[in-house]
Amino acid sequence: MKYSKYLAVLVLFIVAAALPNYLGLYQLQIMNFVFVYIAFALSWDMLLRSGQLSFGIAGFAGIGGYTSVLCGYNFALSPILCILIGSAVAGIVALFVGSQVLKLRGLYFSIVTLAIGEIFRVIVRNLEVTGAAEGILLPNAIFMGNATKTYWLMFAIATFTIIISILFQKTRIYYALTSISNDEIVAASSGVNIFKYLVIIFVVTSAIQGMAGAAYWQIYASVTPEGAFNLGFALLPITMALFGGVGTTWGPVIGSAILSVTAEYLKLQFPHGHLLVYGFIMVAAILWFPSGIMGVFKQFTAKFNT
Amino acid sequence: MINSIVNQFKQRNFLFGFILILAAIILIGIYKPAVLVEGLQRSALYALIALPMALLLGIVDIINLAHGEFMMVGAYFAYFMSAQFGMDPIVSVLPALLIFFIFGLIVYYLTFKHIIGKPPLNQLLLGFGISLILSEGMTAIATNAPRKLSLDYVSSSASIGGVTFGTFEFVYVAGALIVLLGMQLLLKKTATGQAAVAVGQNPRGARVVGINVNNIYLLIFCVSIALISAIGPLFMTRYTLFPQMGSSFTLKSFSLVAVGGMGSITGVVYAALILGMGETLVLSSLKYGKWAEIIYFALIIGVIMYRSHQRQVK
Structure with a gap:
């Protein structure tokens, strides 16, 4: 039973690696969607395991996307670096928001994460730097629009998310988060630093969402307020x-x-x-x-x- | 009811806040009188939209994330009634109340009934799912095209002392007052209302003392849905309709309920006054008018910071 699991993962990996040779441009595009959504859904679920419901995927993806496109547009940095910066900025925003809001859990946390996307949409739509309502158009898409390379980039991001998720399931963070979602008072009284773990997981998942969003908008080489914070x-x-x-x-x-x-x-x-x-x-x-x-x-x- | 208002004034915090708001309103009145009238109308609209959520969330602790979408459906109902049968939107408030009470009944039995007593995450996700069904269902029926009725009486205006303002929008003020008074009467004077407050405080205790908890949830849910949907027709007389318009009102209503204090009906009205006046003031400036939407985010963030600070002190 145990080996069959590893075998299944191996087969999945080989199939994914072989796909670019057999698929057309449009199918590769769909595969990019699949990978982006794997990163979004899995990172959302990682936070949910600690009992916190976030509606902030759109917000953090938008923040990552805007940051990376802005970096590419203004400083002409390499796209990969831009994606990493976008991810980092999303993480920093999450750190700031989380350190304020995670003390109040449940309803308030969910609503604030829902509002994050709306807040940034209004800000981005009104600032000149971010191209106002028209958004920004990059001169070139990532890898000059090479479909196979973008496929590998998205595949790497999805795999990275899966690995992080598995790591979280195997390390002590998993036990801390499970105990928090089961009963916070019991967790706190047995010495689990609830707040610290919640902030860590919120920052990590938001950074992943920022990264996936950044990569997504780098492929399109443009961002608009309504699109990015959709x-x-x-x-x-x-x-x-x-x-x-x-x-x-x-x-x-x-x-x-x-x-x-x-x-x-x-x-x-x-x-x-x-x-x-x-x-x-x-x-x-x-x-x-x-x-x-x-x-x-x-x-x-x-x-x-x- | 007057007693309860007098009691509120005896609390120092409340008095301080009230004086602050009053002073701000007077200042605005001197600076830009038109803002005062328009701000009042806008505040009344916000209060009208947030009050049903205050009833559902504040009193019986059910969060309905499809709040704004129900208003959107109500607005489309009035639009189609007007387009098909020539029914005046103001008149269609009455059938909307009845129809959406029954609609709320169906929605409650199909979904929310199975979720009550489960973790709040389920309620949030369920509401999110329902809001998606409503807005996308409406897109499928009516497409994304924005719709607007042109009614003559909507653009009527009057002027007092050189200040010109629309008179039709006082419908919102009247509506908000009626809904506020109705809710206060329901909660303070009737046995059902008292039972609802008891259920909100402690469902198990309420069941022990012989209150039919399920019926209370059902009733409050349906009343809330009927009210918010019946506000739709009033809303669509003045504003443009599109299927995605609801979600921003869900957020605004939630922040108003959170600012006003869970369980306080009058608190929501004060919060609506702050939001409405603030937004109108920012809107009235040519240069910064686009930033008006930021106001309610400032409200949400302020309250959340305050609450989490309170929690730290404890």
Whole structure:
């Protein structure tokens, strides 16, 4: 059983590595979506494991995207460096916000993360430096628009997120966060520094979201306020993570892989209101299958084994 | 009710805040009288939108993240009634109340009923999902095109002492007063209202003393949905409609409820006054008018900082 797991990961990796040779430009583009959404959904889920619900994916992705494009536009830095700076800035914003808001949990935290994207959208839309409502256009896309190279970049970011998630599941941070989400008072009285761990995980996940957002907008070589802080970036990854199964590493990955391909299909079929399906999936997941596909799968294998 | 207002004034903090707000309003009145009237109308609209959420979130502790979307659906309802049957939007408030009370009933039985008593994260996610269904459903029905009715009486105006202002918007002031008084009466004078307050404070205790907790949740939820949806028709007479307009009002309502203090109905009205006056003042300046949206973020952030500071002191 243990080896089959590693084997599955290896097969997945080989398939992912071989894909650029067989796919066309449009399919590679969809694969980029898949990887971005894996990074978003998984990082969102990592924070959820500590019991904090964030709606800030759109905000941090937008911050990362704007920072990286601004760096490229004003200082002509190399795109990879820009992406790292974008990630760092998103992390710093998260550190600042988190150190204020994480003392108040639950409702307040969720609403403030929801407001972050809106705040930055208003700021970015009104400043001259950020190109106001038109946004900024870079002279060149990352890697001169080479589809295979961008595929590898996004693949690296998704893999990086998966590795971080697995690391968090294996180290003491996992036990600290699990105890926090189970019962904060018990966690605090057994010597867990709740606040410290919550800030760490919030900063790390936001930096990942910033990085994925930065890479995404570097591929497009442009940012606009309405695009970069689009609430869809918050909605879709949350739905994907819920659909795949929260609290696991592979649940959000599988959810993102399935739903981002479906999203592309639906977008072509129903130009107006294709996200309706996602709303229904979200509601259904919360009401009827809270552990997602992974939960259903586990139930099935448990039945099969006995 | 007068007693409760007098009691509020006896608290020093409250008195101080009240004097501060009053002084600010008088200053604005001297500086730009038009801002005062328009600010009052805008504040009333915000209060009107936030009051149903204050009832649901403040009193019985249910957070409905689809709050603004219900208003959007109500507004589209009035639009189509007007476009199809020529029904006046103001008149369509009444059928909207009834229809959306039933709609709220259905939504409650299908979704929120199963979530009550579960962690608040589930409520947030559920509300988010419902808001997505409503706004995307409306996009599928009515597309993204912005819609606006042109009504004659909306643009009526009057002028007093050289200050010209729209008269139609006083509908919002009247509406806010009616809703405020109605809610106060419901919560303070009726047995149902008292039961709702008890359920909000301690659901298990309320059940022990023989209150039908489920019915209270159901009633308050439906009243809140009916009210917010019936505000939609009033809203759409003045503003342009599009399916995504709701979410910003959900955020604004939440921040007003948080600023006013959970459980306080009158607090929401004061918070709305601050927000409405502040926004109008910033809007009235030509140079910085675009930054008006920042005001309520300042409000949210201020309150959150204050609350988290309080928590640290404890």
